[in-house]
Amino acid sequence: MSTYYASLLAESGILLLGALSVYIILATGQLSLGNGAFMGIGAYLSSYLTVALNVPLTLALVIAAIAAGIIGAIVAFPALRLKGIYLAMATVGFGEMVRSFFLNFDAMGGSGGYRGMQHISVGYVWLWAGGILIAVMLLERSRVWLEMQAVHDDETAAGLIGLNTTVTKIGAFGAGAAVAAISGGLFAHHNVYIEPANFGFDRSIEFVLAVILGGSTVGPGSLVGSLLLVFLPEFLRPIADWRLAAFGTLLILVLLVRRQGILDRSLIRTLTFRRAAA
């Protein structure tokens, strides 16, 4: 495999984790446009741990995930009172706040960025990405996931049938933040250089885009979305300057034809030759 494709593959693995981080939060009906910030927290924290403190990478990623998970849960508290577009705006604000924090955080390079991380292989990236994708797919069959869906569909009714909606929403935010942090840690150690601009608003949007394009109602949708988002612009290279315009057009077409994204429950059933439920 050429290094060119290897690096694209690694990029899509990192994007997959970012997309899953949005997907987990979206499953409870909350749209986060600030997951780039959790990714940044994971990237900076894990890099500091491996470079300055010589912590083994895997352990550093776990620590970063836990730390970001706690921050995510704290962020979720004020977010509990916000819904829809207002919540999305608040997460944008949070994202900008974190980005400007790193911009002014001179101990780790500020706007100049931070370097010195060991390089990781595409295999290591996909070990995490694949592992977490499988974990999410197992989670999708659990009681907890049903509770998340209930909160997504009708929060008031969910409370009135005995579900603790507060815990569900905060938990989803925490878990999403933790997954985004892993994505960030892998990004930092794959690119071996990070700067605050890597984790801005466009990164958060990219995550959301991968989820919406690939399919926002099933976990593997994030996989489809991430692969498309990374590889499709590359395959469109022959049309040179028009490739991003063509990509944008494709995106709009997909969303017009399939609002739920490319992959959904019924398509998965068809693909796996399972009998459709009447």
Add this chain to the structure above:
Amino acid sequence: MSNALLQLTGVTKTFGGIHALSGMVCEVPEGKIVGVIGPNGAGKTTLFNTITGAYRADAGEVKLKGVDVTQWPSYRIVREGIARTFQNIRLFGSMTVWEHLLVAQPHSESAWRRLLPISWANPAAQARAEEVMEFFGLTELRDRPAKSLPYGIQRKVEMARAVTARPKLLLLDEPVAGMNHDEAEEIRALMIRLRDTGLTILLIEHDMNFVMRLCDYLYVLDFGVLIAEGRPEDVRTNPVVLDAYLGKDD
């Protein structure tokens, strides 16, 4: 009634200047079907919302088996033993019938087990869902999206969802509204079967005939005030009740 399962004393709820409920007093004895009737806007649904914690009572106490649950959040009230259905059906749009029967069950397993696939980790929850599904005659419809089903069946799914939580008291908000006679009879039979399993039922209903033939005891509300109570045959002939329903004959 000393064996009251649910006991309300002086429960009051106001919205701005409007007294939706004033000083509501009632008792629901164990193993009975009790009805709440009254004209539109009498405060019946407000009563349910206050009992289940959707609204906070401004005054008064709601006790379930002697436990004061008045200021509890809804989810704790449900876990203590009060489950409900809604006047306008509130099923989850993305879920099948089967999933509705799993989602509302109390947490008997540890938190970690709830993170694992249901088919591996929650045999007890599956058995319960199976049992309730059979009781309500929903087995055939197991994998159908609940919201795609006919109205009458959606009502049954909603009742079944509430029953999976193993409540002591089931609150039904107009369970036969919008149903034809046959469907309503089916629901009536279900309620009697549920009572026979030991469940206590408190229901709101507009259809007087339906209530008269089903309930063991009735409370009559008008403008948030309890105006009468008693056995159906006594309430039917109570002049105060007739005035509330038909208007005063001045």
